Amino acid sequence: MAANEDQEMELEALRSIYEGDDSFKELGPSSFQYRVGDIGDAKAFLIEISWPETYPETAPNISMNAFFNNQISPSVKHSILKKLQEEVEANLGTAMTYTLFEYAKDNKEELMENHQPFNNVISLIGCESTSEATHANLSSKKKEKKEQLTKAQKKKLADKTDHKGELPRGWNWVDVIKQLSKTGSSNDDE
Incomplete structure (x- = not known):
């Protein structure tokens, strides 16, 4: 154990x-x-x-x-x-x-140190204009990946958002009353 x-x-x-x-x-x-x-x-x-x-x-x-x-x-x-x-x-x-x-x-x-990037290999094999075109195509295809959500996560998110898919105003606000009561009770102890 x-x-x-x-x-x-x-x-x-x-x-x-x-x-x-x-x-x-x-x-x-x-x-x-x-x-x-x-x-x-x-x-x-x-x-x-x-x-x-x-x-x-x-x-x-x-x-x-x-x-x-x-x-x-x-x-x-x-x-x-x-x-x-x-x-x-x-x-x-x-x-x-x-x-x-x-x-x-x-x-x-x-x-x-011994790694040869994929694009360098292409330029060694083919002509440089081909490798530059390939590199341009690869970089244009690279897009930021969206985070994949499960059905449960999507449902939970949909329950929190309005009809436009936006979170309601104040969704991430700190509960001031709870914070004040915590600090107030710790001050009372002193």
Whole structure:
């Protein structure tokens, strides 16, 4: 049971540290993703870490099989995983998910030094005018992805909004009365 307690503590720490960080994603209570680099960055990559039941006494599972990493060659992925595995061995027995994500962030350039961006490969294969046209088409097709909502989330949102789909005035206001009563009661105690 000690491993589960360690996992709970690490889970709380990760949630606290990465709160509001768009690069971090909790896939489940023992599975996490972190995007190293910005979305438009050719050297950005995604690391997925999942904990086995006996983690942190045993190594976490580290994967780079996410679709986001399809532009990265297998040799570069293998190199990144090898370096992360060295970090795992150095930190075995301790909570290391944060350490692994931060190591990847701090060493992004070194980890991706042999990476050839997809557009460079195209210009080597075809003529430059073709690659420029392809690049222009790819960048024009890139649009900001909308967040997908479940039916329940859509229904809940529809219940909160008016006929125009807008939230009512004051939906995010702080309840001043509650705040005043809390501060008033704490002042009375002093």
